[in-house]
Amino acid sequence: MEDEQSFSDICGGRLALQRRYYSPSCREFCISCPRLSLRSLTAVTCTVWLAAYGLFTLCENSIILSAAIFITLLGLLGYLHFVKIDQETLLIIDSLGIQMTSSYASGKESTTFIEMGKVKDVIINEGIYMQKVIYYLCILLKDPVEPHGISQVVPVFQSAKPRLDCLIEVYRSCQEVLAHQEATSASP
């Protein structure tokens, strides 16, 4: 069962949340970030090339121009491969674990998997980010030493940074799955 809704992130950009219900114990949430805008790309390229041309008129060395082109290309490739995240996915499988995947614009995917035995809870937390106070969804991990302690907080959807309404949807579904898992794993 698939479902798509559009939300906005903390800066006002448009996000698309895709929900897939594979089964009562397995759900997937996919948030697609806004694409690289042509406007900003053109602006950066023009700035760099104008600066290079200015240098060229000073130095009369054509290597500067080729260097500027090279730098622009490499910078763009590096940005697409290391920085620009296109999609962030959260896959929650009851009794196996939670998996977070980020796919970059160049196609690279980076995955993190947390076993269900280590997950204590999924919560919405507040935090200070630059000059704002924002909400973010995070996974709390159990402390192996102390039964009621928390060893780590793992934030989710860091690049997309959706707003509270989107987070609430995801949070509700996650809590349903976790509750289902608690109910089925409770020993008699």
Next chain:
Amino acid sequence: MPHEGDKDAAQACLRLPGLEPCVRGTLGRGRRAARAPLGAGPSRGNARSRRKWGSCPAARPRRGWGPGAASAVVRSSRPDAVPDPMPTPPPESAAPGNSRVPGMVLKAFFPTCCASADSGLLVGRWVPEQTSAVVLAVVHFPFIPIQVKELLARVQQASQVGVAVLGTWCHRRQDAEESLGHFLEGLGAIFSHEPWLQLCRERGSKFWSCKATRRQAPTCPGAPGEDQVMLVFYDQRKVLLSQLHPPVALPDHQAGDAVAGAGGLAAVFDTVARSEELFRSDRFDEGPVRLSHWQSEGVEASILAELAKRASGPICLLLGGLLSLVSAASACRVFQLWPLSFIWSKLSTCEQLRHRLEQLTFVFSTQKAENPTQLMRKANVLVSVFLDVALGLALLSWLHGKDRIGHLAEALVPVADHVAEELQHLLQWLMGAPAGLKMNRALDQVLGRFFLYHLHLWINIIALLTFHIYCFYVYGARLYCLKICGLSSLWRLFRGKKWNVLRQRVDSCSYDLDQLFIGTLLFTILLFLLPTTALYYLVFTLLRLLVVAVQGLIHVLVDLINSLPLYSLGLRLCRPYRLAAGVKFRVLEHEADRPLRLLMQLWLPPHPLLGLPVPQAFLWGAHLPLEAERGQAGLTDPGHRPARHRHTATVSPPPCRGR
């Protein structure tokens, strides 16, 4: 009588609600199969299947279980009576009421290599804590139940893994094979296991149907006798070779599932890893039981690897002995005396040799590596030693070829001359008006001439190229230092203060008039001569810095060769699964009402040199949780690896060189 009981159980099986869909319309082999002789296997006239059961059943003297003998065999008295269906009952199935809550999802870990295997029995281990069934192999028809049980008992004894028959596997190749379905049902009566898994796959379809049934009466009313099944496919070969399982259990652990306490997926990996005994037979073996697993097409082995393993023992002993001799010799008292030990600690060659000796002793020690980290370290050291030797030999051969050494030596002399000449020019420049500064003429001349004379002495003695720079630096520094001392003392006098040596502080003091007069005079002289000395000092310090930078660069290069984990980098290129640190899951195509299918793949940590999840960490670095209750929860970087992970490519840092 066990037989009647089994029959009733089988009948009871059929009557339980919701059981039909899987069995109905399962691949029937056609009416022909029912007429096949006992133990002949499916005689469909399909050449492929005949070849599969290559050694023709007629050649086999014993009788096996074939699908053609389906219902007749189950209901009639069996010729080879099975005394007890469960000779060694695994502890899990005997525990009733274990995780019996309804709606429970059962995970079945299925190897990808068996997905295309023919129908048969599923053999593996049931992990009750995770409610997961780890399927290790598929036993094909024909087989004799006693021999299957013997094999399982043997495997269980050898590997201490509770291997048992978990269920049946049905691979439909043609439509309407009803009898096979009934036959498979009957098998549940012979190998009873709780829960009994039934996996069924249709030809050409991606979707499987799975069922898990429990025979025991449900404790809660209204609870269905079957559970939902979730299929997780895993690659047996990669899981085994990636060594994600915990290290070998200590001998003082009890037999049985010693590591059952290990959470989650570690239990799965451990099961697969410890069942080596099961994977020893391939399809070319003439064993009584035909299995299908990752090595069933032929056991993987490499002659070189085996030879290396055999040879490594004696070689390690020999080299270890030699190395211990060398280190004993170098540790003897003669070499500990002061001049020699001082020289040895200063020369970088000796440092490097000592470091290499340590590393080689570590590599050739007769102790086996306890965990993958140590193995990686040993391999890295070995590879770096080989690379070092190879580079050295290459350099030597390059130097000797075309008499390059002669050319280099010849080139050294004019270079030394050139350096001396440059120094001379530099001094001439300093003696003039360097950078427009007006220096004190007389002092300038003296210093300049002093250094020039020194240079003149050195030009003819080409000992070391830059030794004169070092000397100049030392002289310049000494002179400067003296000057500063004198200046500071006279400055204090100028102000009417004195340095109290006893109290280590500056006290006021009353000087005589003539003391003050001479002191002030000297102070003025030294002060106005300061720029000249300072300039010489500055120039030679910069030169010295240049030389030290070049030396530092060479040291960095040497350290790089020593500590670069080339073996791990090479593994990353050629066999990335060896460096796996976890798993990730992918949901395969899903249809409603069908069991969920997942693919479990190995996960490599991001590339140490190129994979930088840095931008994200920076973005969220300024975070502070405001919730008071969770005040203790610090935020760490999100690149958390929760699954079992080990550090790859950690090489011990080279010993600190005293400078």
